[in-house]
Amino acid sequence: DTGVSQDPRHKITKRGQNVTFRCDPISEHNRLYWYRQTLGQGPEFLTYFQNEAQLEKSRLLSDRFSAERPKGSFSTLEIQRTEQGDSAMYLCASSLTHNEQFFGPGTRLTVL
């Protein structure tokens, strides 16, 4: 069991560019979550997938954000037309049931 993996670990981009992050959950975990964490704050929920279905989206997920989980395995989070306020750590988590969530190492995004 390799745990939750995320790629890339760091991303620096210029304002206005599009970025895409990938998350690979623990194998057999059918539930996948995306969170965003800014400095000095706890993670904030963005969206939730059960298998390939996106069942919940936070109000934080503006129309510039889109997430997919096409085959119920890995997931991608895309941010279009990035803004400086998008700079944060983007965390992915997975779980087998509604219980314990296991987090990946995160992707640190810096928008210049």
Place this chain on the structure above:
Amino acid sequence: KQEVTQIPAALSVPEGENLVLNCSFTDSAIYNLQWFRQDPGKGLTSLLLIQSSQREQTSGRLNASLDKSSGRSTLYIAASQPGDSATYLCASKSGSNSGYALNFGKGTSLLVTP
């Protein structure tokens, strides 16, 4: 919306001390509560999970308790070590059928000095 508060925001203790981190939540109708550790610039490591029907969970030197009626959870760390230095986060999961997200506090930053 569930509000989760952690006190203190920061704590510095000498090695060997026992310590308690506090977490409070506004909505007692939780499904479970999870404690995490986060090292600087890293992801979250799950420490303990307490179901709503449980009162406490233990793992090694860590003990977490849950009192739903008062909206409180505590994380007890025995015989602290410098390697325990990290930010500790608590998070509650809603008890409603539509609640999938964890609601996090801002964390307690712990420094254990040799």
